[in-house]
Amino acid sequence: MARIQNQQNTVWVRNGNAYSPIETIEIVGRLGTFKAGIFPAKTFLSAVSAGCLASFAAGATLIASNLPWMSENTPGLVHVTSSILFPCALVMIFMSGADLFxxxxxxxxxxxxxxxxxxxxxxxxxxxxxWGNLAGSLFVMAIIFGYGGLFTDPAQVKLIQNFVYAKQVVPEWHQIFIRAIGCNWMVCLAAYLGLSGRDLMSRAMGMWWPVFCFAILGLDHVVVNMFYIPFGIWHGTPGVTVGLYIWKGIIPALIGNTIGGGGFCGAYYYFMYLHNQDPVPIDGIYFPGDLAKLEEGGALPQYESDDCVAITQKEQKK
Structure with missing residues (x-):
């Protein structure tokens, strides 16, 4: 581990292809600050876009699950195939800058x-x-998939009904709540790993596998359920109503996702790397508020990183 002392005559030089964990959680905070300051109407439209993109990916996994020969002979492989496809949802949302709850x-x-x-x-x-995610999800579900007639084959309808019944009716309220904690723990870990990358492929690969884990485990994501459960209601899944969806599909998943993402991921990494720590520069640039504090205090603090080295200006000229 290299100790970096960013004082006079010292510059930052990166020696690696990814941001360190401490830098990554600092990037998370900066991105959150930026997004919270966006005009609400733009945030809503961005959230609508995220709901739409998540629904397209969810629909694609249903298609991947409807492979008759494989379903009869290798059902496990069908599940793996659909699960390994689903992370494209977060990649599309993340790379386009859309806002996911x-x-x-x-x-x-x-x-x-x-x-x-x-x-x-x-x-x-x-x-x-x-609410933006919900609007986008319902739009794609009803207009693109519903009235678009993408799932009209009896085998497809039966697949949707069985899937939604198993996801909404069978589990208890507390089970959906617990699954939702694990789900957004993985989703936010995927976002965290994605932000650590410095190029497109690194970010995509960082996001892919945590989302694959939550998908193959069948954990509950409140936004993805905004497509699946209403689509099951659209196709007349027995025992699934709007009231049941609100009580068992939205409320426990919403609370669980908030705890999983905000607590088990966000608060954890904040406590581990930023709590009571010196301000962290990203590529040598401090957050404006941190920079003002540093200027008041004098010399810049020391900073440790696994993949950075410091050189003096004299060495740089050589």
């Missing part, structure tokens, strides 16, 4: 813990993202 629990949560945004601004961002 589950990701916001970590991003704005860390920014709030850092004192960069007030708690009511964090809650407002969550509120807008939730």
């Amino acid at each position: 589950t990701g916001s629990t970590m991003l704005t949560g860390v920014a709030c813990l850092q004192g960069r945004i007030p708690w009511h601004k964090m809650l407002l961002h969550w509120f807008i993202c939730f």
